[in-house]
Amino acid sequence: MMETKKGTILMHRYEIGKLLGQGTFAKVYHGRNIKTNQSVAVKVIDKDLVMKVGLIDQIKREISVMRLVKHPYVVGLYEVMASKSKIYFAMEYVKGGELFNKVSKGRLKEDAARKYFQQLVAAVDFCHSRGVYHRDLKPENLLLDESGNLKITDFGLSALCESRRQDGLLHTTCGTPAYVAPEVINKKGYDGEKADIWSCGVILFVLLAAYLPFHDNNLMEMYKRISKGNFRCPQWFSPDVKKLLSKILDPNPSTRMTLAKLMENPWFRKRFKKIEVPKPVITTNSSKSIIDIDNAIKYMDTPTGSYNNLRELDDPKQTLSQSPCSSSSSSSFSSDHTLKPTSMNAFDIISLSQGFNLSGLFEDNDSGQMSREARFTTKEPASAIVSKLEQVAVTERFGVTKTVDGTMRLQGSKEGRKGQLSIDAEIFEVAPSFHVVEMKKLSGDTLEYNNFCNQDLKPCLKDIVWTWEGDQQQEKQNTPLTNQK
Template sequence: MEPPMRQPPPPRSSAATTILGKYQVIRLLGRGSFAKVYQARSLIDGTIVAVKIIDKSKTVDAAMEPRIVREIDAMRRLHHHPNILRIHEVMATKTKIHLVVEFAAGGELFSAISRRGKLPENTARRYFQQLVSALRFCHRNGVAHRDLKPQNLLLDAAGNLKVSDFGLSALPEHLQNGLLHTACGTPAYTAPEILRLSGGYDGSKADAWSCGLVLFVLLAGYLPFDDSNIAAMYRKISRRDYQFPEWITKPARFVIRRLLDPNPETRMSVEDLYGNSWFKKSLKVEAESETESSTLNLDSGYGNRVRGLGVNAFDLISMSSGLDLSGLFQDEGKRKEKRFTSGAKLEVVEEKVKEIGGVLGFKVEVGKDSTAIGLVKGKVALVVQVFEILPDELLLVAVKVVEGGLEFEENHWGDWKLGLQDLVLSWYNE
């Protein structure tokens, strides 16, 4: 697990401000062993965001590689719920990964508890309702969080809860016979069946256990089971060896007891909470998307595909090692495509590609929707796609070698590169 964020130093002066893509970095919010989080401002519309900068040299190993991909994939699928931290963009360089996410101005819920101790029941219930709403959405979309704790629950400027840190989440493709089999999470908040790990476990029921612990902490100000010795803590959990402080009401105790049931078969589920009268008190029903997965549609320009091909920011990630993650986990020598940025107009680039193809003896084919240009010569087949990164300012052009990669490299690429040079701002693989 990543250690808690350390307190940042004082904000840097404006003279030292960094520009990251189309964002102006404002100040350091915190740092961990493999990432730093900054507050930043969009240079396009002034929106305040948080940028998580991950150092590849410290993280891309057998353990951290899947966590990075999983966090992005989970947040992409859960993009539309109001109580789940929203991801805006993913960018990368050869040394860093940049996750641009919603800015939670209120900080960690853990900090609020540390300052205030126990929370009033109405306040605790409101946070709990928002947490449960987010988790129900996660579970309906096949995602189990598996690392729920106050440190991973953030607050926005209006005091609304935002679930974050999906690095240990489980997606539908991780199931084996409908169950999960990996032990993970923070021991003090982890369900006993995960610690026991005798057979698989239901991720949604494990999240329900963690919800019970979070609710106890919100109302009591401390953990019900807390022991540095994991075996001793597990014995307490198995015996339900904990005491309620006198100020927690009977209806709230009932909910906590049902959630902190060491038997997942009889434990209350997240869905069951919606039938509980204490939970439903003053409940605000959020407008939730019930789709199986949500396609990320970004307003920043990265999510806009030229002429309706439907490629979003995460499709762009798979194409451009200069922007994103696919270059982290693939051998660059195995790629069969060339990518470059261009400041020319879309139509100019497309016409130039057709012109070069014709001059070099390629048969040019354009799809009915004009979203891609196909070029064929002998055993060599290319597909050229043009993506609009910033409207009327920046294009990404991908030259994909579909067939005849070796022949293309040896006999054709030099001529193509020479023909394209007037369009190119920079090549991504150089």
């Protein structure tokens, strides 16, 4: 439990006030800058807890993103500090509450909804210009200041442009189901900008209707509605709004309205007050924008390291070599590096579970096509899975590369019909005692890949596999999923 209390003086800078809110890993307090008397919001994060559950990379990403997106309609981050057991964000204090609270009282008039929508789009456009995709836009993450202006907050699920894989797309399925774009659910990769635009469209609908465009008590039915763009505008929506929403909530991302086109729309431009904010050119090396918390953590864990202010860690020598949220890293780690499995969310469980795969909603399946993916479940810990896969790699003469995002890459040394076989094995943690491992062919011949899986991989992994996807024969014991509350 956190020990921060009202009246505490933090880092000789801030006086801690009342508790504003709390979550699983953090609490947010009202604070006062002692020198300037300025009100701030102080987010106090339990460092040991986030490290224990493997969320420190998410914290680093949130910091680096918030330092990149300094905009009037985005909650500002003043500084980051840390103690031996806690990480502190000193942020802009926005006392108007959530936009959600305003909508929960009833739908907004068109002019009011347009004002908030304009501010939202302007801020999102700026974020995209800095290579940042929010990925969890919803009224609960939109605050209002004392002047009634909108402020985007909670960049915990955001992604930097470096997170894109070689196909130029993002692949982490995240967000809030009712606001998420159909291509995100599809798990085939998505454009972060197009996904954010979809969420903006859902928000506009909610502001004007006070209910969701895609809603069903059955989650699968709701996803089907989203995948088809199946929604109906109420009769009080103006024709211009209906036409605009039909272009934003287009389930096909390639034909969905872009932000540039949206900002040229006549309905959108009505009384639009454009704020000129510099948009620096984004280079491929944005490491200078990332605070190296790793160094701070090492310092804080020493007996003499009581406090460490992270504000000045802008020296390129002290920053990370790459974005901490990058899922396409191919950097090799030493053999003693512990690979952390990816925590599974509702999207992953649904899309990976047999009988609930949503790919059929988005594409035509050819029954004669050989699979490029294979999945198995296991009750073994991640360390045992990694060890077994490494044994397979040695036996079959594959090179191994491990990344911090729960993925192992097996690179074949033999030249096949279509080059060397390359396979990604991603480990998902459903529960501490239950994992799903997804194998994907990245390159090489599909027939050779399937032969490798059937003739080499499956026999070698039989000691740890509970079941392979598609297998009808299972052990006579309850699946761990049914025992989870």
